[in-house]
Amino acid sequence: MIQSLFQRFNWKDGLLALIVPLLVLVVWQSAVSMHLFSPLLLIPPLTLVNTLLYLASSGDLTINIIASLNRVLIGFLIGASTGFLLGLFMGLSPFVDRFFGPVIKAFKQVPQFALMPLIILWFGVDELAKFVFIGIGAFFPMVFNTYQGVCDVPKKYCELARVFNYNGCHYLSKVILPSAMPSIITGIRFSLGLSWMLVVGAEIFGADTGLGYMMACSRNMFQIDIVMAGLVVIGAIGFGINLVLQIIEKRVLRWRITSDQGAKGNS
Amino acid sequence: MNINEKIKVQVIGIILPLLILVLWQYVVSAGYVSYHILPLPGKVISKFIRLFTQEKLLLHIAVSLKRVFYGFFIGTVSGFLFGLLMGLSRTSEKIFGPFFHTVRQVPLIGWIPLIVMWFGMNELPRILIVAIGAFYPTTMNTFAGVRSVPRQYVELASVYGFKGIKLIRRIILPSALPSIVTGFTLSLGMSWVVLVAAELLIETNVGIGKLIDVGRETFNMELVTVGIITSGLLGFIMTKIVEKLASGTQKGMVSDQKQ
Numbered sequence: 001m002i003q004s005l006f007q008r009f010n011w012k013d014g015l016l017a018l019i020v021p022l023l024v025l026v027v028w029q030s031a032v033s034m035h036l037f038s039p040l041l042l043i044p045p046l047t048l049v050n051t052l053l054y055l056a057s058s059g060d061l062t063i064n065i066i067a068s069l070n071r072v073l074i075g076f077l078i079g080a081s082t083g084f085l086l087g088l089f090m091g092l093s094p095f096v097d098r099f100f101g102p103v104i105k106a107f108k109q110v111p112q113f114a115l116m117p118l119i120i121l122w123f124g125v126d127e128l129a130k131f132v133f134i135g136i137g138a139f140f141p142m143v144f145n146t147y148q149g150v151c152d153v154p155k156k157y158c159e160l161a162r163v164f165n166y167n168g169c170h171y172l173s174k175v176i177l178p179s180a181m182p183s184i185i186t187g188i189r190f191s192l193g194l195s196w197m198l199v200v201g202a203e204i205f206g207a208d209t210g211l212g213y214m215m216a217c218s219r220n221m222f223q224i225d226i227v228m229a230g231l232v233v234i235g236a237i238g239f240g241i242n243l244v245l246q247i248i249e250k251r252v253l254r255w256r257i258t259s260d261q262g263a264k265g266n267s
Numbered sequence: 268m269n270i271n272e273k274i275k276v277q278v279i280g281i282i283l284p285l286l287i288l289v290l291w292q293y294v295v296s297a298g299y300v301s302y303h304i305l306p307l308p309g310k311v312i313s314k315f316i317r318l319f320t321q322e323k324l325l326l327h328i329a330v331s332l333k334r335v336f337y338g339f340f341i342g343t344v345s346g347f348l349f350g351l352l353m354g355l356s357r358t359s360e361k362i363f364g365p366f367f368h369t370v371r372q373v374p375l376i377g378w379i380p381l382i383v384m385w386f387g388m389n390e391l392p393r394i395l396i397v398a399i400g401a402f403y404p405t406t407m408n409t410f411a412g413v414r415s416v417p418r419q420y421v422e423l424a425s426v427y428g429f430k431g432i433k434l435i436r437r438i439i440l441p442s443a444l445p446s447i448v449t450g451f452t453l454s455l456g457m458s459w460v461v462l463v464a465a466e467l468l469i470e471t472n473v474g475i476g477k478l479i480d481v482g483r484e485t486f487n488m489e490l491v492t493v494g495i496i497t498s499g500l501l502g503f504i505m506t507k508i509v510e511k512l513a514s515g516t517q518k519g520m521v522s523d524q525k526q
Contacts (some may be wrong), residue, residue: 231381232372
């Protein structure tokens with residue numbers, strides 16, 4: 001796969017893509033050299049790199065990254081798994097759909113951060129509150145995408161399954177889940193992306209570890225180098241999460257691509 | 268679906284809200300849960316009325332809506348232009364696209380500490396962060412809409428000698444409109460979410476987010492509950508309005524095509 005990536009890599013496109021980043025760097029560096037802004041507000045690009053290296057070598061960064069990732073992982077697992085189960089049942093049974101649907105749609109209207117003060121009052125300021133906050137955020141994309149995926153399973157598949165006399169478990173694992181998988185994976189991606197944003201917000205609001213805490217703390221002490229370094233790190237991790245999910249998506253959905261091609265070949 | 272069945276669907280849908288309400292009322296009035304933790308439903312309603320008539324709920328709402336409006340306007344206009352540019356010219360997509368998608372990876376809320384350092388604790392950073400939130404969905408959907416204009420339309424336009432602005436106005440924009448409108452709707456939802464976060468994380472005196480946080484600081488659960496419900500309702504109403512407007516523009520397009 002990596003080899004094919006290199007083969008597809010177009011040098012001209014690569015150079016074009018470098019124009020803006022280089023321009024930003026040049027403007028940034030010259031703004032620093034000409035002392036256009038106070039050094040409290042703008043640090044040289046090289047200082048940012050040094051700060052990143054320093055944070056990485058001192059171990060601070062690792063501790064904060066692990067703290068943030070830990071929160072995201074647990075909150076996401078709680079929220080996404082309940083969301084998945086509820087979405088699945090709502091998709092399978094019209095009764096469950098009608099029973100839970102209106103309430104879930106009403107709750108979805110509330111902006112996630114509006115719930116933060118309530119969650120803090122109920123669960124305190126420690127880890128549990130953050131798991132709940134992230135869990136609620138991760139829940140909604142997962143419910144709706146799983147539900148949509150299950151609803152969109154073609155009728156003919158279900159009929160075929162009935163002809164073959166598939167029982168409940170078989171029906172789920174051989175027909176419903178594979179067919180709904182693209183939509184479910186989309187749900188996982190939205191849900192994990194949102195979780196990553198929410199954890200940063202929750203940590204800025206109040207925490208004693210984590211990347212958001214690191215940034216909020218440095219903001220109060222006017223250490224702009226650490227704030228910018230934090231921005232780079234959360235961006236890089238967001239990028240990494242997305243990349244991993246894309247690779248998983250390609251792996252899991254490989255059958256879909258080949259069956260599509262097969263369909264094209266037949267027609 | 269006949270009327271009987273419709274009624275049945277609505278009845279099933281109303282069971283859970285009623286159940287929640289009854290359970291809520293019961294656990295509090297029976298003393299299982301302190302009313303400091305969970306206020307009685309009736310108290311929430313009377314608090315809402317009091318806020319509305321005496322404690323300037325409308326002012327908080329107006330300030331929040333104003334922030335969302337400015338941020339949304341700046342974000343969607345610049346996002347629309349940027350998406351249009353990248354959609355129309357493949358070279359500009361190659362120049363700006365990779366940078367755009369890299370910067371987009373930073374979670375929106377992460378920008379708040381930096382923006383606050385640069386612009387201080389005032390209205391500007393709040394509006395700016397809402398604008399960034401509104402910028403991404405509009406950019407991406409405008410881009411996708413422009414790119415999916417059927418080739419035949421563009422070819423037909425070139426036969427008629429449409430060029431430049433005329434081509435964009437008469438062919439590209441009408442064809443890309445549904446996707447652009449989707450972008451606006453997503454942008455609005457994002458703006459509202461980001462605004463509430465900004466009102467919590469960037470010190471302010473007014474706004475619906477601040478109202479909820481005041482409720483937390485003073486341990487006033489009724490205020491917190493009213494704030495949450497209000498923020499949800501406002502988000503819902505705004506989305507509905509934009510969806511109405513959107514279906515209006517699309518109807519206009521269909522009738523245009525008929526002519």
